[in-house]
Amino acid sequence: MTSLTIPPLKDDLIRVLIDADTIQRKVSELARQITEDYKDVDKLVVVGVLKGSFIFAADLCRQLGVDHSVDFIALSSYGSTARTTGNVRLIMDVRENLAGKHVLIVEDILDSGHTLDYLKRNFKTRKPASLKTIALLNKQDRREVDVTLDYMGFDIPDVWVVGYGLDYAERYRTLPYIAEMKPVG
Ligand code: IMP
Numbered sequence: 001m002t003s004l005t006i007p008p009l010k011d012d013l014i015r016v017l018i019d020a021d022t023i024q025r026k027v028s029e030l031a032r033q034i035t036e037d038y039k040d041v042d043k044l045v046v047v048g049v050l051k052g053s054f055i056f057a058a059d060l061c062r063q064l065g066v067d068h069s070v071d072f073i074a075l076s077s078y079g080s081t082a083r084t085t086g087n088v089r090l091i092m093d094v095r096e097n098l099a100g101k102h103v104l105i106v107e108d109i110l111d112s113g114h115t116l117d118y119l120k121r122n123f124k125t126r127k128p129a130s131l132k133t134i135a136l137l138n139k140q141d142r143r144e145v146d147v148t149l150d151y152m153g154f155d156i157p158d159v160w161v162v163g164y165g166l167d168y169a170e171r172y173r174t175l176p177y178i179a180e181m182k183p184v185g
């Protein structure tokens with residue numbers, strides 16, 4: 001269902017890369033797949049990576065047909081400079097003890113791969129029963145670390161995108177679509 005009031009593109013946004021309906025269809029498809037894959041598991045722990053995944057995680061969870069809890073983790077981000085350093089820092093940990101649990105990490109976008117690589121290695125030390133990863137978006141061309149995704153929404157080119165949780169300097173997170181930004185600097 002498309003919202004009746006779709007915010008118009010601002011000056012520094014070039015085009016809509018993925019519209020709201022296309023995102024929602026993909027989220028439903030991913031939720032169906034995850035529900036099927038975890039049908040024999042009695043409980044799943046969904047861990048959203050803040051802040052970028054908050055909308056994706058919320059939409060995805062509400063379509064899961066498997067019993068689950070929701071938790072969040074926050075890691076250091078690019079800030080407003082749109083550049084990766086490879087230095088990932090844990091800012092806020094999950095509340096839940098992950099030992100023996102089936103854990104699904106929900107990311108907004110996989111770019112260099114440093115964030116997810118750090119998170120997977122960190123979570124593995126907590127001895128979960130299983131650990132899988134999902135990202136809505138994937139910039140394959142930007143990968144610096146070899147990290148695999150179990151579920152993925154869309155492959156996108158190497159451009160800066162905003163909307164549906166993703167930001168540029170904390171702006172545009174609540175756009176219902178994914179838009180490409182004008183290159184900055
Ligand atoms: P990685 O560690 O380089 O894979 O970076 C992943 C994180 O960088 C994502 O979770 C996003 O928060 C952020 N990021 C990477 N590319 C974009 C983008 O195009 N728009 C907004 N955030 C991005």
Ligand code: MG
Nearest residue numbers: 049050052108
């Ligand atoms: Mg993120």
